[in-house]
Amino acid sequence: MPGRGKHRRPRTSPLTRGVVAAGTGGAALTLPLLGATQASAAQPAQSAPAAQTAPQAAQPAKSLTYTVTKGDTLYRIADKYDVSGGWKQLYKDNRAAVGDDPRLIHPGLKLKVKTAKAAAGPKAATQKKATQSSAPAEPADGVTKATPAAAKTYANNLDGWIREALDIMAQRGIPGSYDGIYRNIMRESSGNPQAINNWDSNAAKGTPSKGLLQVIDPTFAAYHVPGTPYDPYDPVANITAACNYAADRYGSIDNVFGPY
Template sequence: MFKKSHSRALTKRHKVAIAGVATLGAATLAFSAVPGNAETTTSEAASSAKVAYSSEQLKGLRSDVTEQLAGVSLQSQAAEAAAAKKVAAKAASEAAAKKKAAAEAAAKKKAAAEAAAKKKAEQERKAKEAASRSAKRAVVKAAAPKTYANNLDGWIKESLDIMKSKGIPGTYNGLYRNIIRESSGNPNAINNWDVNAVNGTPSIGLLQIIKPTFDAYHVSGTPFSQYDPVANIVASANYAADKYGSIDNVNGAY
């Protein structure tokens, strides 16, 4: 008996096969009904025997029906295989679609991550550049040399900045007061009449310092000359700090 799912597959050929089976059954019954002593039967029985199938005919009919049934079975199997193949193809298509969708989603996520990383890197680069420009401006600003007037006021102010960086005590008033007393503000002043001059080491410059003292208390970064106003002031203030605590404590010849 065929499964319900195959009921729709009963084609014309299926019907022929079923009819053949029925005919075969009927013929078999007819052949069995013919008596062995056909010669003693009535004329009506003889007439019936003539229309009955012979054993050869029944064999051929049986073979044909068997072939038809085999064909029906093959068609049914083919239909089942085609249906299974269709289902498998659909499943494969759906799996491929899901895989494609997943790949697209992953690609979008990766692209978004790369874009975010690129944006962050660009922001960091700009921040570094801004910091670098700021640092360069600060360096340029710090490196800009401070200018001083080329006069007594400018010499004292420059000397005070150097003294501050070297830790040498002294004030504007202390320097100015001693300079005016010693040289009247003349960086080229020289004493050729005191004991130092007699000994060959005359007092020179704004604070009238002798060469041995200048050499001993010279401050690095200033010219090595007693006639240079700034070098003279700083060396003299350095000497006064060592001997008197500060140039401010000097109120006469030192």
């Protein structure tokens, strides 16, 4: 991309989902849980008064050491362990190890993670998903509770990345079609989310084109779509930012048929 994002076809490496701050992509969309009021049972006439339960103290945050693996970002790690303050707090706690750019984390890097989960780690995350997917038991008093809607999931491949990006774009009013996105991705990166162009004029200026739709850092920063990882190598973040830019400059990514 010239100044704002024109790029030529990059030299790519085999398809991989890992990124410098390796990406994501795929946060599932969920509908809010609707609460329902339960009827309280009548107190038996001769029963002893119930013992008043002392309020439960808030669980203090627990610290664990997390080793970064390929595909990780600070955003994903913070979300996985419910870090209070999100990725910004995680970065603040580990700035000495991470350095000045929170996007540049690499496999093998050890991070200090503060989590309030009872059982920190991948096992806890698995238990959380199992709990969310199971149907709640019928209340004893017969009051029916609203259940959460099933979360929408996407395949961790080019088709899934495009479909997730389209759903986010629809929420933000960003135009674009599956065919238009796919056509431009195949021209720009051949579907490799880690593609980088280190030889064109943008690279010579120190801003190489990156990711599926070959976005330079200034363009990504200007057109990044909130709710996606701040990582130009993240497939969904890259697609949505590029489509946001194309909509501003050309009306839609569908109107782009060459380097842009």
